[in-house]
Amino acid sequence: MTKRLLRALATSAVLGLGATATYAAECIAPANPGGGWDFTCRQIGKILFDIGQVDKPVQVSNMAGGGGGLAFSHVVNERADDNELIVAASQATATRLAQNAYAGMTADQVRFVGAIGADPGVIVVAADSPYQSLGDMVDAIKADPGSVAFAGGSAAGGFDHLKVLMVLKDADFTDITSVKYIGVDGGADAITQTIGGFTQGMTGDMSEVVGFLQSGEVRALAVLTEERVPGFEDVPTAKEQGFDVVAVNWRGLYVPKDISDADFEAWGAKLQAVADSDEWKEAMAANGLAPFTKVGGDFQSWVDGVIADTVDLSKEIGVIQ
Amino acid sequence: MDLLANLALGFSVALSPFTLFLAVVGCFLGTIIGALPGLGPSNGVAILIPLAFSLGLDATSSLVLMTSVYYGAMYGGRISSILLNIPGDEPALMTTLDGYPMAKAGRAGDALVLSGFASFFGALFATIGLMLLAPILSRIAYQFGPAEYFALYLLAFSTLGGIASSNQAKAALASCIGLGIAMIGLDNQTGMPRLTGGNLHLLDGIDFLVAIVGLFAVAEVFIFIESHGRGSSIGVKLDKVTLPVRELVRGIGTMIRCSVIGFIAGVLPGAGASLGSFLAYVAEKKWRGGESSGFGKGNPQGVIAPEAGNNSAAGGALVPMLTLGVPGSGTTAVLLALLMTLNITPGPTLFTDRPEVVWGLIASLLIANFVLLAMNVPLVKIFVKILTVPAWVLLPGVMMISFVGIFSLTGSYFDLLLMIVFGIIGWLFRKLNIPTVPIILGILLGKHMEDALRRAMILSDGDWTYLFSSGIAIGLWAFAVLGFVAPLFLRHLIKKPQAVSD
Numbered sequence: 001m002t003k004r005l006l007r008a009l010a011t012s013a014v015l016g017l018g019a020t021a022t023y024a025a026e027c028i029a030p031a032n033p034g035g036g037w038d039f040t041c042r043q044i045g046k047i048l049f050d051i052g053q054v055d056k057p058v059q060v061s062n063m064a065g066g067g068g069g070l071a072f073s074h075v076v077n078e079r080a081d082d083n084e085l086i087v088a089a090s091q092a093t094a095t096r097l098a099q100n101a102y103a104g105m106t107a108d109q110v111r112f113v114g115a116i117g118a119d120p121g122v123i124v125v126a127a128d129s130p131y132q133s134l135g136d137m138v139d140a141i142k143a144d145p146g147s148v149a150f151a152g153g154s155a156a157g158g159f160d161h162l163k164v165l166m167v168l169k170d171a172d173f174t175d176i177t178s179v180k181y182i183g184v185d186g187g188a189d190a191i192t193q194t195i196g197g198f199t200q201g202m203t204g205d206m207s208e209v210v211g212f213l214q215s216g217e218v219r220a221l222a223v224l225t226e227e228r229v230p231g232f233e234d235v236p237t238a239k240e241q242g243f244d245v246v247a248v249n250w251r252g253l254y255v256p257k258d259i260s261d262a263d264f265e266a267w268g269a270k271l272q273a274v275a276d277s278d279e280w281k282e283a284m285a286a287n288g289l290a291p292f293t294k295v296g297g298d299f300q301s302w303v304d305g306v307i308a309d310t311v312d313l314s315k316e317i318g319v320i321q
Numbered sequence: 322m323d324l325l326a327n328l329a330l331g332f333s334v335a336l337s338p339f340t341l342f343l344a345v346v347g348c349f350l351g352t353i354i355g356a357l358p359g360l361g362p363s364n365g366v367a368i369l370i371p372l373a374f375s376l377g378l379d380a381t382s383s384l385v386l387m388t389s390v391y392y393g394a395m396y397g398g399r400i401s402s403i404l405l406n407i408p409g410d411e412p413a414l415m416t417t418l419d420g421y422p423m424a425k426a427g428r429a430g431d432a433l434v435l436s437g438f439a440s441f442f443g444a445l446f447a448t449i450g451l452m453l454l455a456p457i458l459s460r461i462a463y464q465f466g467p468a469e470y471f472a473l474y475l476l477a478f479s480t481l482g483g484i485a486s487s488n489q490a491k492a493a494l495a496s497c498i499g500l501g502i503a504m505i506g507l508d509n510q511t512g513m514p515r516l517t518g519g520n521l522h523l524l525d526g527i528d529f530l531v532a533i534v535g536l537f538a539v540a541e542v543f544i545f546i547e548s549h550g551r552g553s554s555i556g557v558k559l560d561k562v563t564l565p566v567r568e569l570v571r572g573i574g575t576m577i578r579c580s581v582i583g584f585i586a587g588v589l590p591g592a593g594a595s596l597g598s599f600l601a602y603v604a605e606k607k608w609r610g611g612e613s614s615g616f617g618k619g620n621p622q623g624v625i626a627p628e629a630g631n632n633s634a635a636g637g638a639l640v641p642m643l644t645l646g647v648p649g650s651g652t653t654a655v656l657l658a659l660l661m662t663l664n665i666t667p668g669p670t671l672f673t674d675r676p677e678v679v680w681g682l683i684a685s686l687l688i689a690n691f692v693l694l695a696m697n698v699p700l701v702k703i704f705v706k707i708l709t710v711p712a713w714v715l716l717p718g719v720m721m722i723s724f725v726g727i728f729s730l731t732g733s734y735f736d737l738l739l740m741i742v743f744g745i746i747g748w749l750f751r752k753l754n755i756p757t758v759p760i761i762l763g764i765l766l767g768k769h770m771e772d773a774l775r776r777a778m779i780l781s782d783g784d785w786t787y788l789f790s791s792g793i794a795i796g797l798w799a800f801a802v803l804g805f806v807a808p809l810f811l812r813h814l815i816k817k818p819q820a821v822s823d
Contacts, residue, residue, distance in 0.1 A: 149780050182467070182776040188674055198466030198780065 024056035027253075028087045030071030038062060039287065041249045044116075044271070047279045053270045058086075068093055069102040081258040086113070086267065090315045091249040094303055095159050097212060098310035098314035099320050111259075112303045113267050114295030115252030116275040117284050119205040121163045121224035122235070127217055134222040134241045137201065138171045141179065143301050149180035151190035152198040153208065156183050157319035160190075160203045163247045165313055167168070170243045177317055191218060204247050206232070207288035224248065229290045242292045250292055269294040324452065331680030335688055337518060340598060342383050343378075344685050345811035347386045348692045351393020355413075356401050356446070356704050357715065362394035362635075362652040363758070367533040368719065370659050371726025380663040383676055384498055385685040387659055388639075391652055392444060394699050399436045399628055404429060412631035415602045419623030426619050431565045435621050436628040437697040438569055438577055441690060443629035444772045446580035447636020449586065454588070455644050455679070456672055461531055467777035468788045474647060474770040476763060479805035489809060491755045495802070499763015502527055523734040527766045529658050531727055531736045535743025536750075538723045538756045542716045543748040562620075572625040583630035587637020594757045597637070601630025610622050636686070643667050643679060646769075656762050661765070 025048075027041040040273045045058030063071040071087060079085050089112065123134065131137040141148050152160030153276055161181045182199065184190050187208025194202040195217050202209070206229060209315070212218045213232075222238040224247040225228055239243045255267055271309070274280050275293045284291065294302055313319045334340065354365030366387055373383040398413030403420035423432040466524040478496045503635060505516045506526030507674050517523040559800070582604055605626035606616040616623045635652070646667040660667050665678055671728035672679055697704075727740050747757050774788075781787030 146782060180779055182779055184776070192463060193466060196466055197464040 004234055021161075024059055024060045025054055025084045025086065025215055026061060027069050027076070028062060028070035028085065029062050030088065030093075031062065034228060036090055036249075036251065037068070037088040040090070040253070041086075041147050043280070043283045044050070044086075044253070045273055047274045047277055047283070051277050053273050056163070064292075067096055067101060069096070069105070072079050072102050072105055072110070075256050076105060080256045082256050082260040083263040084116060086253045086255055089254045090251050091118075091159055091306075093254070094306050095162070095310055098307040099157065100142075107303065107307050108257075110254045110257050112300050113255055113264070114175070114271045114275075114293070114299045115250035116271055116293050116295070117279065117289040118225075118250040118292035119207050119288065120229050120290050121160075121247040121249065122204060122206050122209055122220050123164065123167070123222050123224075124191070124202045124204075124209050124213070124218045124220045125200065126197065127219055129200065129219065131200075131221060133236075134167065134238055134243060137221060138168065138173070138243075141172055142169065145175060145178035145179065148200040148201055149182065150183055150201045150203050151182050152203040153185070153187040153190050153205075154183055155248035156181055157314060157317060158183065159247070159249065160315075162310065163203045163245075164201070165317065166245045166247055166309070167222075167224075167238060167243050169313070176313075194218065205262060206290065210288055211219045225290060225292075231285075243321040247250075248290070248292055250294075251289065252294075265296070271295055323456075327456075327676065327680045328452070329649035330676060331682075331684030333470060334381055334677055334681030335684035340382060340681075341688065342687065342688050343382055343386045345387045345692055347389025348393040348396075348689050348696060351390035352397035352400075352693070352696060352704055353393075353707050354390065355394035355397025355399075357397075358707060362391050362398070363655050364537045365390055365394045366652055366655045366659070367537045368531075368726065370530055370655070372722065373659075378667060382682045383659065383663060384678065384682050387694075388682060388686060389689045391656065392632075392635065392686065393693060394652075395444070396437070396440045396693050396733075397704065399440065399624075400433065400701070401708060403432045403436065403624070404705065404708065412598045412627075412634070415598045415627035416437070416506055416624060416632070418602070418627075419618070419620050421757030422617070422619030423621065423624065424724075428619070428621075429605075430563060430687065431568070432624050433701050434564060434698055435568060435572065436624045437694065437701065439572065439579075439625040439628035440632045440697070442576040442579045443583055443634075444636055444661065444690050445687075446577075446629075447584050447633040447639075448683065448690065448763045450584050450633075451643075451686075452683055453638055454541050455640050462731040464791075464793055466791075467773045467780060468794045469778055469797065470773040471788060472794045472801065474766050474773065476797050476801040476804065477766060478759065479801040481602050488754065489752075489805060491761065492759050493759065495750070495755050495759035495761050499760040499765075500767045500770070501763070502532070502760070503764050503767025526768075527739065527764065528736065529661075531763065532741050532743050532764050533655055533658060534723045534727055535740040535759055536747035536760060538719055539740060539744025540747025540751060541721050543672070543744060544751060545712060545716050547748075568621045572622055572650075576621050576629045578608065579626045579629040580633040584637040586630070588640045597634025597811065598627035598631035601633075602627040608803070613801075628793030639686075654765060656757060658761075658765055666810055725806075729795060733791055786799060 025045075027045045029038040029041040031037045039061045041058075045060055048054045050055045063074060069088075072093075075085070075087055087110075096102055096103070123137075125131050125137070130141065137148060149311070150161075150164050152158070152163075154160040161183070162181065164181065165176045168179065180199075182193070184193060186204075187204040190199075190202045190204060191209060191212050193199045195212075201221075206223065209218060209220065214222060220232070220235040222241060222243070223232065223235045224238050224245050226239065226246055228235065228236070228237055253267070253271060255264065272293070272295050275295070280290075283289075311320070335344070349807045350369065351362070351365060356363060369387065369390055373386055378386065395412070399420065402413040402416040403424050406417050420436065421433045423429065443556075478749035501516075503526070505523055507524060508515050514524055586597035587601050600742065602616075602623065605622065609616065609620075609622060622656040638653045639656075642657055644667070646657065659668060665671065665675060691774045723740065724737060727736055728734075749762075750757055777787055781790075789798065
């Protein structure tokens with residue numbers, strides 16, 4: 001046992017030395033290995049090298065803490081002009097920035113390069129639910145807000161909660177604090193509660209519901225994307241049902257604020273190359289992501305819009321003042 | 322044929338050379354920990370959890386290691402019971418009743434071999450039971466909403482406090498202290514800090530591992546310092562180890578009966594291995610003809626019965642722990658802590674969400690059983706040797722492992738101080754005969770229980786009758802009340818026998 005421990009220490013020492021000796025681009029995953037941000041860094045990093053966009057393998061470092069806040073503060077305070085640095089980001093980054101969960105830091109302290117894939121938001125009901133469309137459900141809530149309770153994998157005020165509220169806002173329903181939402185431990189738990197009839201709807205990501213959709217235990221009322229998701233063509237979008245809401249858990253990158261515009265453009269071009277590659281399409285298919293490519297200035301303004309909307313909603317339900 | 326496919330998946334995980342190696346190491350360490358007086362399975366697992374993390378093992382590997390330690394400790398507990406008349410852990414208490422008289426009569430070897438086989442049989446029975454029963458239990462997941470979960474957690478507290486303890490008021494007090502500790506930190510719903518006194522270290526709440534190591538391991542050392550190592554010398558010599566075939570064959574009926582009893586006792590949330598061995602012994606004594614049976618005077622069946630019972634209960638206790646997230650005993654409470662730290666939430670969805678974890682665990686339990694049989698029958702002499710390690714070597718080692726383990730886990734000196742505080746609390750509570758397991762349970766389940774209650778209140782608009790709105794919820798409430806109150810009246814009927822004083 002001691003031997004193993006010593007070996008582990010020795011290995012990490014060697015790895016540590018190796019890391020400081022490399023001068024390739026670095027991708028910070030603001031979480032422990034295994035999660036979505038880690039996946040983003042490792043896949044993008046690998047594909048960048050495989051398709052020849054960088055000449056040395058991208059080094060991935062994990063910097064977990066504060067729901068991504070630790071890495072954000074590190075980039076803002078210590079690496080603000082590092083043009084060899086990219087950081088994994090997702091919708092959770094935007095939500096937390098909007099809800100002031102990064103200790104006062106704001107979205108304009110970094111630059112968002114782009115998103116190249118997304119886990120689409122979905123609203124599902126149990127197979128035997130009386131609601132056949134999103135419209136049915138919204139009408140029921142308008143008639144009696146207490147009649148439909150939602151379960152989701154994020155805490156109250158988190159992205160899963162906000163998805164429902166965005167749909168209701170779009171339907172001109174203003175009393176959004178009266179909508180019941182319980183945050184449980186992850187999407188699977190939320191579905192279990194819905195199948196069991198304790199909640200009437202479940203709000204989450206497409207990847208969370210795939211297994212249950214295929215087994216026929218739940219029906220998806222709507223997917224919150226611009227167009228129907230490949231592989232799930234029978235699930236209608238909220239948009240085609242008359243609710244102009246797009247809510248996806250996008251996966252992308254941000255870079256430090258003070259790099260030159262040329263460097264920023266270069267990262268955008270590289271990211272676009274990854275998005276267009278076959279390798280990335282395979283990685284997306286294997287991990288339940290839908291195509292969602294927005295790169296450059298277009299993406300920056302989109303993120304700003306998402307954050308502004310989140311701020312408004314969060315204020316309305318009292319998550320922030 | 323689902324079962325076979327699942328088992329195949331399990332063995333594909335568990336049969337990798339590294340996992341097998343971990344199982345052997347775990348079994349060996351576990352047997353030693355079980356054999357050492359005072360260091361029971363709960364303590365053993367608690368001490369080793371931080372080490373498993375600092376080795377950087379993945380979820381399945383750490384689970385295999387820890388459950389091997391758990392099963393090993395259940396096996397090992399009998400060694401010091403038989404040779405020293407000191408139970409290595411509470412469930413092994415019943416084994417002293419006939420084991421020690423046998424050893425004094427010069428049959429220590431027979432007692433160790435018979436109890437080794439009984440342990441094997443009981444544990445094997447329980448593992449198979451776990452395999453068959455757990456998937457069925459996991460299907461009831463869809464019946465469980467916030468109200469049912471709240472009642473279920475309540476049931477865990479009340480049965481652990483009721484059946485497993487000797488004083489309801491003290492157990493209830495300990496549970497409440499645990500629940501209070503669980504409230505420290507950020508409120509899940511609003512994000513506001515509670516009970517932190519402005520201390521940043523307390524913002525994330527108190528890590529249950531700090532509490533477990535403090536309450537169990539550190540308190541153990543304090544107890545030793547006070548008693549100054551009395552009663553640590555070997556009492557009975559072990560000469561030769563042979564296989565008493567005739568008594569083993571006669572004991573098969575005993576093993577089957579006691580394994581069934583033990584398993585049922587284990588499956589009941591909160592009852593656990595102590596109850597299993599106790600019930601098995603009492604029932605077998607009745608079966609064999611009460612006082613005239615020679616039970617308590619060195620009857621080999623009196624060694625077989627409690628060992629089959631307590632090992633079977635140990636396996637049975639894994640059923641509610643894995644499928645409902647409710648631990649059936651102190652040790653499974655510690656294992657629950659391990660799972661939660663590994664980001665695996667035991668509960669009704671575990672079998673569908675993480676089949677590789679569950680079936681890998683079950684397969685490794687089967688493997689551990691055979692490893693343990695091999696270790697505990699032919700090699701039992703090695704473990705007997707270890708009993709001669711003086712306490713002044715052993716206990717500082719325990720202290721050192723506790724400190725290194727906790728520090729490597731959290732890297733915070735504050736947690737070390739906290740651990741010592743918990744050690745002192747543990748020592749005080751032992752003096753006052755207040756059980757410490759309910760405190761752990763409170764810290765572990767408190768947040769979940771609170772979340773369940775608050776979700777129920779959101780769904781029902783604050784109507785408290787919602788908590789009793791389904792048959793399952795009412796049933797759980799009834800069992801919870803019964804489990805807590807009934808032992809008050811039954812206590813004089815089933816008196817726990819004390820260890821024989823020599």
